[in-house]
Amino acid sequence: MTTLTTQSTLADIVTARPSLARVLEAHGLDYCCGGATTLQDACDNLQLDATAVLTDLTANSSDETPPEWATMNVAALVDHLEATHHRYLWAEMPRLSALADKVRTVHGDRHPELADIAACYGTLRADMEPHLAKEERVLFPMIRELSAANTAPSFHCGSLNNPISVMLTEHDTVGELLARLRELTNGYQPPADGCASYATLFTGLAELEADTHLHVHKENNVLFPAVVALEQQLAS
Known part of the structure; x- marks a missing residue:
């Protein structure tokens, strides 16, 4: 995964960039048991602004070597x-x-x-x-x-x-x-x-x-x- 989007699954986000787990957790987003859910759907379920969460993820994202x-x-x-x-x-x-x-x-x-x-x-x-x-x-x-x-x-x-x-x-x-x-x-x-x-x-x-x-x-x-x-x- 090279680009984060609201259609990225929570699991894919953390697998590609493990440091972003803490950002998802800060928003209350379940990337482990709910990892197959897209960022958009997960945010909708919690009545969060997916675009704002994506902005937060992008701001905290860096080039990481895949674990x-x-x-x-x-x-x-x-x-x-x-x-x-x-x-x-x-x-x-x-x-x-x-x-x-x-x-x-x-x-x-x-x-x-x-x-x-x-x-x-x-x-x-x-x-x-x-x-x-x-x-x-x-x-x-x-x-x-x-x-x-x-x-x-x-x-x-x-x-x-x-x-x-x-x-x-x-x-x-x-x-x-x-x-x-x-x-x-x-x-x-x-x-x-x-x-x-x-x-x-x-x-x-x-x-x-x-x-x-x-x-x-x-x-x-x-x-x-x-x-x-x-x-x-x-x-x-």
């Missing part, structure tokens, strides 16, 4: 996902759980919303950890097998479309929980009387949201379509 993950084969891409996003989540989610409990204990009397924040984050973690495990133990090994095959392998699940459809649904759930966290935290803005731990928690949650959005984008809009296309090619 390596955008052109990796499917086996290399699952290796990349595990080594970056999965490793990050396995380490970060327990840290944020402990931090959320600490902040709620100290500030919960003055900020009862912390109970809802901790509960929402707990649900998010409870959803994400088995999701990561299913990818690492089931889906990703099958993708590696597919990548090395000369003909379509026979999997216990049938077509890889089947587990992929489950992953897509679970990604939607994660997206909804992240949106709820953003709402509960007022856009991850700590209150004026919040301590350093309070600010650290909200910074960590904001970073987790941004990383997960990019993670889901790579799977929904790059990896999974490539896997489906490869399986169809090997089956023909």
Whole structure:
């Protein structure tokens, strides 16, 4: 993609120019689960001025070398996902759980919303950890097998479309929980009387949201379509 237009999909914008993810997020535009939507349609859905958003994207756009993950084969891409996003989540989610409990204990009397924040984050973690495990133990090994095959392998699940459809649904759930966290935290803005731990928690949650959005984008809009296309090619 060389030119940004209102007919560019949100996924194509971020795949070609990953730095623009933060601009889309600032406008509340979902480029991961909603990546197939054009900029125009996404703006219309939120009653935004697509031309104004395009101007903002263009102003923040620069010539970027396409990221390596955008052109990796499917086996290399699952290796990349595990080594970056999965490793990050396995380490970060327990840290944020402990931090959320600490902040709620100290500030919960003055900020009862912390109970809802901790509960929402707990649900998010409870959803994400088995999701990561299913990818690492089931889906990703099958993708590696597919990548090395000369003909379509026979999997216990049938077509890889089947587990992929489950992953897509679970990604939607994660997206909804992240949106709820953003709402509960007022856009991850700590209150004026919040301590350093309070600010650290909200910074960590904001970073987790941004990383997960990019993670889901790579799977929904790059990896999974490539896997489906490869399986169809090997089956023909």
